Amino acid sequence: MGWKMFAAMLRAGMRAVRIDSLERQDQDFAWEDQEPPKPLSPKPFTFIWGLVREKFAGRLTLMMLAVVIGQGIEAFEPYALKAVVDALTQATGGAPANDVLGLGVMGWFVMLLAIWLGSMGMYRVYQIVDIYTSPSIRALAQKRMFSWLLGHSPRYFQDNFAGKLGQKVKQGANAVLGVIEILMWDVIRVLVLLTVALALLWTASPVFSAVLAGWMLVYVAVSGWLARHCFTLSETMSAAVSSSSGRIIDAITNADLIRGFARTLFERSFLGHYINEERFRSRRLRWFLVVMRLFQMLSIVALLGALVWVAIDRTMAGGMSIGEFTLVFTLAFQISNTVWHLSDRMLSFFEELGTLSEALDLVSAPHEITDTVGAPPLRVRAGGIELREVHFSFADGTKVFNGLNLTVKPGEKVGLVGRSGAGKSTLVKLIRRQYDPQYGRVLIDGQDIAHVTLQSLNEAVAEVPQQPGVFHRTVGENIAYGKPGASLDEIRAAAVKAHADEFIMKRPTGYDTIVGEQGVKLSGGERQRVAIARALLKDSPILVLDEATSALDSESEHLIQEALWTLMEGRTVIAIAHRLSTITEMDRILYLEGGQVVEEGSHHELLTLGGRYAQLWHRQSGGFLAAAE
Numbered sequence: 001m002g003w004k005m006f007a008a009m010l011r012a013g014m015r016a017v018r019i020d021s022l023e024r025q026d027q028d029f030a031w032e033d034q035e036p037p038k039p040l041s042p043k044p045f046t047f048i049w050g051l052v053r054e055k056f057a058g059r060l061t062l063m064m065l066a067v068v069i070g071q072g073i074e075a076f077e078p079y080a081l082k083a084v085v086d087a088l089t090q091a092t093g094g095a096p097a098n099d100v101l102g103l104g105v106m107g108w109f110v111m112l113l114a115i116w117l118g119s120m121g122m123y124r125v126y127q128i129v130d131i132y133t134s135p136s137i138r139a140l141a142q143k144r145m146f147s148w149l150l151g152h153s154p155r156y157f158q159d160n161f162a163g164k165l166g167q168k169v170k171q172g173a174n175a176v177l178g179v180i181e182i183l184m185w186d187v188i189r190v191l192v193l194l195t196v197a198l199a200l201l202w203t204a205s206p207v208f209s210a211v212l213a214g215w216m217l218v219y220v221a222v223s224g225w226l227a228r229h230c231f232t233l234s235e236t237m238s239a240a241v242s243s244s245s246g247r248i249i250d251a252i253t254n255a256d257l258i259r260g261f262a263r264t265l266f267e268r269s270f271l272g273h274y275i276n277e278e279r280f281r282s283r284r285l286r287w288f289l290v291v292m293r294l295f296q297m298l299s300i301v302a303l304l305g306a307l308v309w310v311a312i313d314r315t316m317a318g319g320m321s322i323g324e325f326t327l328v329f330t331l332a333f334q335i336s337n338t339v340w341h342l343s344d345r346m347l348s349f350f351e352e353l354g355t356l357s358e359a360l361d362l363v364s365a366p367h368e369i370t371d372t373v374g375a376p377p378l379r380v381r382a383g384g385i386e387l388r389e390v391h392f393s394f395a396d397g398t399k400v401f402n403g404l405n406l407t408v409k410p411g412e413k414v415g416l417v418g419r420s421g422a423g424k425s426t427l428v429k430l431i432r433r434q435y436d437p438q439y440g441r442v443l444i445d446g447q448d449i450a451h452v453t454l455q456s457l458n459e460a461v462a463e464v465p466q467q468p469g470v471f472h473r474t475v476g477e478n479i480a481y482g483k484p485g486a487s488l489d490e491i492r493a494a495a496v497k498a499h500a501d502e503f504i505m506k507r508p509t510g511y512d513t514i515v516g517e518q519g520v521k522l523s524g525g526e527r528q529r530v531a532i533a534r535a536l537l538k539d540s541p542i543l544v545l546d547e548a549t550s551a552l553d554s555e556s557e558h559l560i561q562e563a564l565w566t567l568m569e570g571r572t573v574i575a576i577a578h579r580l581s582t583i584t585e586m587d588r589i590l591y592l593e594g595g596q597v598v599e600e601g602s603h604h605e606l607l608t609l610g611g612r613y614a615q616l617w618h619r620q621s622g623g624f625l626a627a628a629e
């Protein structure tokens with residue numbers, strides 16, 4: 001009967017782990033990339049449960065079954081040992097054995113072998129299913145966190161270290177795996193073992209089961225209380241770790257600045273403060289764990305002592321066979337080993353939980369700028385822009401616009417000038433809906449940009465910012481970013497127009513040249529030309545140039561100005577300029593001061609007006625705004 005049951009279980013297991021069916025279930029989640037980001041729960045267990053319920057319930061149930069069966073079989077080892085000892089005692093002339101299955105010494109020996117092989121087999125099944133589960137859970141967790149992270153507003157990225165955010169996504173996803181592994185493996189094994197042990201001990205005497213049940217109640221209650229405190233300590237420790245790693249990344253990013261200002265010593269002691277905090281938190285957590293482990297160790301010893309003492313007492317009194325003594329003794333050791341191992345894993349469990357909780361706290365914050373429900377895409381017919389009564393202050397209270405009204409006609413080319421801090425870049429950011437005004441509306445072709453999809457708005461506006469972002473990829477890929485799937489010919493044509501082709505072709509690897517992090521392997525002007533080529537390729541009806549030619553020498557500027565004019569043809573353009581010579585040909589120039597347009601007109605009209613613009617124009621030396629301005 002034992003054999004049949006074992007063989008049936010083995011067959012079921014083999015069917016369950018058919019690799020082809022597991023491979024079918026284990027997709028690469030490519031569909032995820034097309035879906036809108038889903039809000040993340042800040043609570044670790046809710047987040048994990050969401051992932052599990054959606055994709056992994058079947059595989060995790062299979063793994064759970066494998067552990068339950070494997071541990072269930074293993075828990076019978078003491079019983080088989082008892083039977084062997086009893087049968088041996090009888091075979092060597094001792095008391096008659098109570099052999100319920102009538103297997104005899106050899107039979108029980110074979111049963112022992114079957115138990116060992118059976119439990120090992122089940123654990124291997126667990127591992128095989130895990131191959132198709134854990135890496136995928138981590139992958140999905142990363143994708144979820146990453147796609148939510150990308151939807152945050154510029155303010156969010158200004159407030160958080162980039163390196164820290166990247167680290168949180170990786171660490172959070174790893175922690176999901178750690179938590180699931182401990183729950184699925186260590187916790188389930190202990191639960192199964194204790195359940196089987198309660199039943200087996202009952203066969204020896206109900207007193208043993210009562211001792212074990214009483215112990216379990218106290219152990220779980222005290223451990224639960226300790227665990228909650230441990231979680232809090234672990235969270236603060238994790239916050240200290242991420243704070244110090246954020247500072248390290250910030251310092252590394254600015255290594256040149258530190259060297260330039262000879263501030264190495266200062267940075268070391270500045271970081272020292274955060275590292276000390278981390279050390280202090282870590283020490284508190286470890287102290288607490290020592291206490292927790294002491295309690296766990298003492299309670300395990302108490303359980304062992306109680307069970308073995310009662311077993312000795314009853315055996316001496318003739319109430320139990322040597323076999324039953326062996327059962328209690330080995331079971332007590334199995335319990336203490338497994339529970340001890342679980343206590344050992346508790347440190348990792350709470351560290352992982354703290355890490356995940358911290359990562360989710362940071363990443364799962366609600367998006368500040370979102371599509372309204374059912375928002376239609378922006379339909380740009382002509383490209384007219386209008387700002388009506390716009391009031392805007394930054395989160396720290398810096399007021400930039402106090403009722404700004406502005407109209408840019410379709411196809412009009414507008415130059416934006418004004419002193420540093422006048423609000424030129426902020427105006428452009430409002431048009432791109434990187435921030436929402438507190439009051440007032442921004443309209444494109446009569447459509448409020450707050451009520452159209454962000455995706456369509458981003459497609460409609462191309463920007464060449466003051467400091468263009470460049471990916472650590474090839475220069476060709478960076479240009480092609482403006483038009484997914486662009487051919488090499490299209491990329492080259494754009495680069496030629498932006499006068500980027502010459503410098504790219506001078507590099508030995510041409511368009512395959514890797515530009516380095518933030519484009520460090522390009523000069524400022526080259527980086528800007530790559531950004532211009534990218535905008536050319538994007539071919540949007542509205543163009544925003546934020547001092548697009550600032551990093552170019554006069555000769556390159558002249559060439560690019562030509563290319564920009566070609567690009568501007570038939571589009572609405574807003575060009576921010578400090579170097580007024582770059583915008584003299586614009587249809588209209590707006591002079592911004594204190595968040596208001598104080599002068600407007602063509603270059604010549606403004607010169608004739610003799611106001612602030614004219615003053616600036618005359619004060620400019622070499623085409624740049626004088627430092628005093």
Ligand SMILES: Nc1ncnc2c1ncn2[C@@H]1O[C@H](COP(=O)(O)OP(=O)(O)OP(=O)(O)O)[C@@H](O)[C@H]1O
Pocket residue numbers: 158394395396398400418419420421422423424425426427
């Ligand atoms: N993220 C921010 N948080 C708080 N205040 C900000 C932020 N960004 C800009 N400001 C402030 O808003 C005001 C307008 O800044 P903005 O960058 O729009 O000026 P600008 O005219 O483009 O200046 P510049 O010509 O120097 O680029 C400034 O006082 C600036 O300090």
